[in-house]
Amino acid sequence: MKECGTPDVPSFYALRKMQAKLTQAVGLKPQHHTSALNNQFYMNHPNNLIRLDFANPLVRKFIHVYPEVTTTISEFWQAAKYVEEIEHDELSPMWANWELSPHRHFYIRELAQCKNHDYVLPVRWLVYRDLIHADAYAVSQEASGIFTVEDHRVIRILATDLQYNLLDIQVQQEIAFSGSIYAHLLCLDTRTALTPYSPHPVRITAQGRPVFVLRIMPWADDVSGNRSKQYNAHMNMYLANINIPHKLLAQEYFVRFCATSPHASSLEQFDALSMDCKGDSWTSAYDCELKQEILFQIRAHLLPADNPQQAESASTAGSSSTFWCRVDDNVMKHTFGKPGKPRTPEETITRIKQQIKAACLGVESAVETLQTETGVNDKIAAHWIRLLITKARDIQQDKVYNRTTRDPRLNDKHIKGVEREQIKQAIIAEIQNELFAWVILQPEDRYQALSEDPCEILHTYLLGADKYVWHETTKPWNDAQGESFAARLQSASFDGLNMAPLRASYLVQYKNSLIGKHFKGLQQLAIFQLDETLCSPAVFELWKANGVLGALLWYPEIKNMDEYLADLSVAIDNVLDCWAIVEPTRITVKYKLHVLSHIPDDVRRFGPSILFATEIFECWNAVFRLCSVLSNHQAPSLDIATTLADMERFKHQVSGGWWKPEGGDEWTQAGVRIRNFLTGNKQLQRRLGWTPPNAIKPGTIKILSKAKRKSGSWNTILGPRWKEKTIKAAPPAATSNTIWNDCKHAVARSEDICFVNSWVFFTASTKVSYIWRDCGQIIAGRIANILVPEGSAQDSGAVIVIEHFGISDLNDERLQMPLLIRTAENYAVEPKDILFKFNAQHDCSHFSCPVVHIRGPNQEHQASKITRKMKVHSDDSRFHLNLHALHNAHLVRETLPRHLTAPKPYFPDRHAKHKEFAAILRETGPEKRAQAQARGQATKLRNKQDKEDKATAAKERALI
Incomplete structure (x- = not known):
């Protein structure tokens, strides 16, 4: 800028100084921590990060602070854990009518009076039917002035029906409350032993x-x-505010960096994070909606991670141990493919303490036995266990075995036999108790209850079940089979999958090095490309089961939880049963398959599984890596935390966030031009990972540019469809001289972007019949044209012409998916009539579509003579409605009849089949283990011989 002659350009030092000053003013400063294992690291604390959400106008309006009771589950605050399990004292304790009486704050467990003069004792605030309600106990006032509970039944009332709180009642009715006034209100709730507050602390x-x-x-x-x-x-440790809708949390803008360290483990960092999650920890913030300062508290709700990380967080030994399930207390005793007795935090803590106490005896084998028997192995406790074993042995040596320092009683020659052994054991027990007291009497939060760890679908399913079946399919392939699969996959339709097309040749060439996005695509499309030349019938059935389960796991919302969980359980059982046919040992050795059986419990408690997917955190790792590469490499934890704190400050200020300048008393914002920088700059939005909400408006269209659009009269632009008079409900302008223009896309009610040739469900004004059944007004079809009259307003008069396809009443026997059959009818509808789009795949097996050589893609903008193989569809009148597609899977299943979509058990009698599989394993298991041991022994001998040969060769070279 100076070279260009720009005046008053600050120096780089001045710029950095101002940035640091602003970051400190916003309240972001990495804090130093020393862990229980003496590792040093820095952390941007969660309370300082979350306080920015209240002061950010782009975020604050989306924060939901109360649980919501609803039948449709799509967010954390609607699921069972938030609504049913969390103690009322751990939820937001107060409510106020911010429009009419913002100064009057109602708290739980405080007496309140309704507008009809009834008394109630609120115990929880919640959202019900889109309005804030209070769960409360009805309270009556006796003649003596004592307030009593009418019964122990909780009633639900509108929060706006409350008129006075406890303090207002005191003023209005001149009642002097004391502790005795609540003598009859004790133990209202037997679950929590609830007692009233007067006032709430x-x-x-x-x-x-x-x-x-x-x-x-x-x-x-x-x-x-x-x-x-x-x-x-x-x-690394990141976090997300789960009181923000998941649709927003899927953006990188909402990922918050906490800490990184090349030394400190996750448990050490969680220990530092827990400082912000204590029940008595309150943080002040500025609420930009209420225009005042507030207090807030944060609590950890769940800890998603990949399976090794979850094992560490849950203090289990991991998948290589005997009892490897982090959820089951003993995975070997549960029924095949079903969850066992769940572990509890209290039991895990007790077992950790048992190991620590055993270590205080100085006997390492005793600790190993306890770890083997229970599968519990805590990483932080392991550090202290190692120290305790050494320390116990040293102290025992001094007090029991060393003649010069041991207890004088052991030097008395008159004490022998049993009496001497009793003294010896008493001294050892005393040493044990002293060491146990020494290590346990550390800060109590070292062994607080463990947080919940739900099954995470990226690593568990995409990099677990999908990866296993892909390997099972491709390991016997030769080059010709791989080339055949790639040619077929390249011809698949990706419209309606909400993902970019896969590079089929790349997937086959690097089939053992694929990542999550590849497996997500294969899960939805591979079944259409496979036949008996590429896989066995058992593996084909496994692909089908895998695809059905995958579609259910990616539901964004659940309207009928019981029905959904029933379908999910059947789909999981089918996947495990199909694996038992393909390779029965997999279910006993692959933790990622076993953990599928725990998903229904996780979904009931936390909501749809995509809520606790970690893909957005994995994507955000790219931001961290760039900061790491550009760090000083001397103090990476501090340097990276400081850099990302500066980024949070910048993001907050350009978003219009409020902060209190250093030394100031008033909250302030950046200037209007800075506040408009983010909302008006697409490049900045992309770099910060922000997508403005409601940018897409359902029922609208986008016209093509003049260079690309086609124009003409109605019958000219439609051609044969108009001549055959097959279009129903054509617009009145179709018969006039109106000129119509082609459009690029239309926006469905579901906010899907629909193009020409997109498959959609839409509504029609007339009742129609599918080929095999009457389906009312919801119809399936493929968009043929998106048209708008010349000279009309942006969306006025737009028409979408759709080819009608009937849906079979029975699923295809091979794929178990509905068939789409073209009819002679076409429909002209408005954009607002498009409900949502879906994915369909051509029925290649029915038409025996050939694989032909076509010209390859251009190279350096020049035509290439290199050809590639690709399947060509010979007829487009018959398609499969893809039930493995993830996008809109829930809408497809709501629209279609249940008999077409409900999963059916693979085995009528699973119990009998499992006995059969167990019998096979009892016969083949010992033989396979013996073979594995023989291979291991051969490898050891080979390595030993290689080592000896290298040593001999070295000696010979030395003699030359």
Whole structure:
């Protein structure tokens, strides 16, 4: 800028100084921590990060602070854990009518009076039927002035029906409350032994400020700090505010960086994070909607991660141990393919303490026995166990075995036999108790209850079940088979899958090095490309079961939880049963297959499984790597945390966020031009990972540019469809001289972008019949034209011409999917009549579509003479409605009859089949284990011989 002659350009030093000053003013400063294992690291604390959400106008309006009771589950605050399990004291304790009486704060467990003069005792605030309600106990006032509970039944009332709180009642009715006034209100709730407050202690802390409780989702995993293939291990911790809708949380803008360290483990970082999650920890923030300062508290809701990381977080030994399930107390005793007795935090903590106490005896084998018997192995406790074993042995040596320092009683020659052994054991027990007290009496939060770890679908399903079946399919392939599969996959339709087309040749060439997005595509499309030349019938059935389960797992919302969980359980059982046919040992050795049986419980408690998917955190690793590459490499934890704190500050300020300048008393914003920088700059939005909400308006169209669009009269632009008079409900303008223009796309009610040749469900004004059944007004079809009259307003008069396809009443026997058959009818509808789009695949097996050589893609903008193989569809009148597609899977199943979509058990009698599989394993298991041991022994001998040969060769070279 100086070279260009720009005046008043600050120096780089001045710029950095101002940035640091602004970051400190916003309240972001990495804090130093020393872990229980003496590792040093820095953390941007969650409370300082979440406080920015309240002060950010782009975020604050989306924060939901109360649980919601609803039949459609699509968010964390609607699922069972938030609504049913969390103690009422751990939810937001207060509510106020912010429009009419914002100064009057109602707290739970405080007496309140309704507008009809009834008394109630609220115990929880919640959203019900889109309005805030209170669950409360009805309270009556006796003649003596004592308030009593009418019964122990909780009633639900509108929060706006409350008129006075406890303090207002005191003023209005001149009642002097004391502890005795509540003598009859004790133990209202037998589950929580609920007692009233007079007043609520948080009211005293708040001093008139609103109070809210939010819940967060921390995530930790090992990540390479290098962009090259050389691995530079860092343990990273990010978090997300789960009181924000998942549709927004799927954007990188909402990922918050907490900490990184090449030394400190995830448990050490979680220990530092837990400082912000204590029940008595309140943080002040500015609420840009309420225009005042508030207090808030955060609680950890769940800890998603890949399976090794979850094993560490849950203090289990991992998949290589005997009892490898982090959820089951004993995975070997449960029924085949079903969850066992669940572990509990209390039991895990007890077992950790048992191991620590055993270590205080100085006997390493005793600790190993306990770890083997229970599968519990805590990483932090392991550090102390190693120290305790050494320390116990040293102290025992001094007090029991060393003649000069041991207990004088052991030097008495008159004490022998049993009496001497009793003294010896008493001294050892005393040493054990002293060491146990020494290590346990550390800060209590070292062994607080473990957080919940739901099954995470990226690593568990895409990189688990999908990866296993892909390997099972491709391991026997030769080059010709791989080339055949690639040619078929390249011809698949990707419209309606909400993903970019796959490079089929790449997938086959690097079939053992695929990542999550590849498996997500294969899960939806591979079944259409496979036949008896590429896989066995058992593997084909496994692909079918895998595809059905995958579509269910990616539901964004669940309207009927019981029905959904029943379908999910059947689909999981089918996957496990199909694996038992293909390779029965897989279910006993692959943890990622066993953990599928726990998904229904996780979904019931936390909501749809995509809520706790970690793909967005994995994507955000690219931001971390860039910061790591550009760090000073001397203090990476501090340097990276500081850099990302600066980024959070910048993001906050350009989003219009509020902060209090250093030394100032008033909250302030950046200038209007800076606030408009993010909303008006697409490049900045892309770099910060922000997509403006409601940017897509359903029922609208986008016209093509003049250079690309086609224009003409109605019958000219439609051609044969108009001549055959097969279009129903054609617009009145179709018969006039109106000129119509082609459009690029239309937006469905589901906000899908629909193009020409997109498959859609739409509504029609007339009742129609499918080929095999009457389906009312919801019809399936393929878009043929998107047209708008010349000279009309942007969306006025737009018409979409759709080819009608009937849906079979029975599924195809081979794929178990509905068939789409072209009819002689076409429909002209408005954009608002398009409901949503779906994916369909050509029925190649029915038409025996050939694979031909076509010209390959251009090279350097020049035509290439290189050809490639691709399947060509010979007829387009028959398609499969893809039930394995993830996008809109829930809408497809809501629209189609249940008998076409409900999963059916693979085995009528699973119990009998499992006995059969167990019998096979009892016969083949010992033989396979013996073979594995023989291979291992042969490898050891070979390695030993190689080592000896190298040593001999070295000696010979030395003699030359």
